[in-house]
Amino acid sequence: MSENAEIKPIREIIMIGTGNVARHLGEAFFQKGIKIKQVYGRNPDKAIKLAKLWNSIPVYDIRQLLSSEIYFFCLSDAGFLEQTQELSLDRGISVHVSGSLPLSALSGLSKQNGVFYPLQTFSSDHPVSLNDVPILIEGNDDEVTHSLMGLASQISTEVRVVNSEQRFLLHIAAVFACNFTNYMYVIAEKILEDNKLDFDLLKPLIKETAAKAMHYKPGDVQTGPAKRKDQEIIRRHLEKLGNNKDFQEVYKLLSGKIEDHFTI
Amino acid sequence: MSENAEIKPIREIIMIGTGNVARHLGEAFFQKGIKIKQVYGRNPDKAIKLAKLWNSIPVYDIRQLLSSEIYFFCLSDAGFLEQTQELSLDRGISVHVSGSLPLSALSGLSKQNGVFYPLQTFSSDHPVSLNDVPILIEGNDDEVTHSLMGLASQISTEVRVVNSEQRFLLHIAAVFACNFTNYMYVIAEKILEDNKLDFDLLKPLIKETAAKAMHYKPGDVQTGPAKRKDQEIIRRHLEKLGNNKDFQEVYKLLSGKIEDHFTI
Numbered sequence: 001m002s003e004n005a006e007i008k009p010i011r012e013i014i015m016i017g018t019g020n021v022a023r024h025l026g027e028a029f030f031q032k033g034i035k036i037k038q039v040y041g042r043n044p045d046k047a048i049k050l051a052k053l054w055n056s057i058p059v060y061d062i063r064q065l066l067s068s069e070i071y072f073f074c075l076s077d078a079g080f081l082e083q084t085q086e087l088s089l090d091r092g093i094s095v096h097v098s099g100s101l102p103l104s105a106l107s108g109l110s111k112q113n114g115v116f117y118p119l120q121t122f123s124s125d126h127p128v129s130l131n132d133v134p135i136l137i138e139g140n141d142d143e144v145t146h147s148l149m150g151l152a153s154q155i156s157t158e159v160r161v162v163n164s165e166q167r168f169l170l171h172i173a174a175v176f177a178c179n180f181t182n183y184m185y186v187i188a189e190k191i192l193e194d195n196k197l198d199f200d201l202l203k204p205l206i207k208e209t210a211a212k213a214m215h216y217k218p219g220d221v222q223t224g225p226a227k228r229k230d231q232e233i234i235r236r237h238l239e240k241l242g243n244n245k246d247f248q249e250v251y252k253l254l255s256g257k258i259e260d261h262f263t264i
Numbered sequence: 265m266s267e268n269a270e271i272k273p274i275r276e277i278i279m280i281g282t283g284n285v286a287r288h289l290g291e292a293f294f295q296k297g298i299k300i301k302q303v304y305g306r307n308p309d310k311a312i313k314l315a316k317l318w319n320s321i322p323v324y325d326i327r328q329l330l331s332s333e334i335y336f337f338c339l340s341d342a343g344f345l346e347q348t349q350e351l352s353l354d355r356g357i358s359v360h361v362s363g364s365l366p367l368s369a370l371s372g373l374s375k376q377n378g379v380f381y382p383l384q385t386f387s388s389d390h391p392v393s394l395n396d397v398p399i400l401i402e403g404n405d406d407e408v409t410h411s412l413m414g415l416a417s418q419i420s421t422e423v424r425v426v427n428s429e430q431r432f433l434l435h436i437a438a439v440f441a442c443n444f445t446n447y448m449y450v451i452a453e454k455i456l457e458d459n460k461l462d463f464d465l466l467k468p469l470i471k472e473t474a475a476k477a478m479h480y481k482p483g484d485v486q487t488g489p490a491k492r493k494d495q496e497i498i499r500r501h502l503e504k505l506g507n508n509k510d511f512q513e514v515y516k517l518l519s520g521k522i523e524d525h526f527t528i
Binding site for chain 2: 233258
């Protein structure tokens with residue numbers, strides 16, 4: 001492709017998958033007037049439900065996909081490998097949305113392929129605006145990269161091109177910043193619930209902790225007993241957690257790592 | 265005290281300590297027109313700086329404290345035990361601001377004493393509005409409790425009475441929800457920094473993860489490879505973290521705990 005060739009904007013997609021990412025991406029595309037030709041799902045109820053929302057056609061057999069400019073594979077990594085095994089697309093771009101699958105996972109599927117990874121956590125009921133969500137793009141040729149950038153720009157202002165290695169590292173970092181963080185909230189809530197205390201009391205703290213990460217390097221605003229190396233409080237907290245060995249183990253490991261991190 | 269006795273509102277305090285909590289609380293009181301009679305600090309520079317801010321008098325010898333309605337001991341737990349050893353106050357209420365020290369830690373100091381624990385994280389440079397921060401109150405008699413509630417109500421709309429045991433549990437939960445959460449951000453940032461990737465890319469995710477905790481039970485919105493029991497991704501993430509054994513160990517422990525938590 002020459003540098004001056006005009007990239008035809010993508011006006012239609014086929015959505016493969018009915019999970020959280022499929023739903024949030026599909027909805028964002030639909031809202032921007034991009035046609036969703038088909039919605040594929042092994043579970044007919046879910047495919048029908050989404051197809052209704054988006055004036056689309058549900059399909060339950062992946063071999064019945066129509067021809068399309070682009071195919072969005074919004075499947076779990078395991079589901080992707082399993083369900084696409086015997087699939088081969090004559091034309092169009094096949095795209096996956098995974099942080100951890102390399103671009104090369106698509107190479108048997110179609111000549112042109114790419115990755116469209118929204119760096120966000122999607123839960124079923126919670127509506128998320130994609131407008132400031134980074135969308136990380138990779139294409140197996142310049143035409144794909146530019147097409148996907150154009151598509152991403154319609155739903156987000158934060159579009160970046162990253163390679164498979166960088167995306168994989170971002171995904172690992174995201175597991176810490178999101179999944180493990182949420183698990184810290186889970187533990188905090190359980191400790192309070194077990195003692196009939198109100199989780200609401202922690203909400204300003206949770207909000208402020210996240211707000212500080214927007215403006216400071218997290219290492220510069222670390223606080224707490226482990227940062228202060230306050231062994232007496234750590235000892236008493238661990239003792240109090242004696243009735244939940246899992247939480248005790250997490251407290252002990254993380255306190256030790258924080259002490260080490262801020263000593264070196 | 266009879267139920268109908270009128271509690272005289274507190275109009276003056278002495279601030280003992282110059283750390284983050286002292287600074288944030290003192291500033292909030294000063295803004296509400298409460299007189300800060302003295303600021304005590306072992307470090308003269310810090311005491312002088314705060315005294316200037318609050319039109320107050322700096323002192324560096326704890327034996328030179330004047331008489332006051334209330335004494336705010338904003339010291340670390342270790343500092344508190346060390347610096348108040350030989351102190352005895354004839355009158356006034358002595359108050360500490362610690363989540364983990366019991367009320368009884370003040371019993372040798374004065375006849376009336378209490379706890380005034382703001383459930384928030386304070387970093388030196390970052391201004392925090394205390395308006396929605398829970399302030400957890402305990403008094404050794406009703407008069408103290410009501411006086412402290414009145415004082416707290418001047419700077420926050422979230423004032424609760426909790427006992428030492430409940431406060432201790434809330435402090436432990438806060439270590440998970442704030443200190444350990446911030447350490448997750450520290451790890452995420454280090455992974456990206458080591459690979460010349462931009463921490464800004466994670467900010468919408470951090471914001472959304474905290475925002476979900478405002479509206480849902482954290483256990484209901486857990487996402488990620490460990491929650492999905494996606495062993496293949498977990499294995500590849502651990503392999504990639506091989507050059508940082510600390511982060512690898514944290515990833516492994518937390519993934520295992522999440523898998524267990526969502527299996528039971």
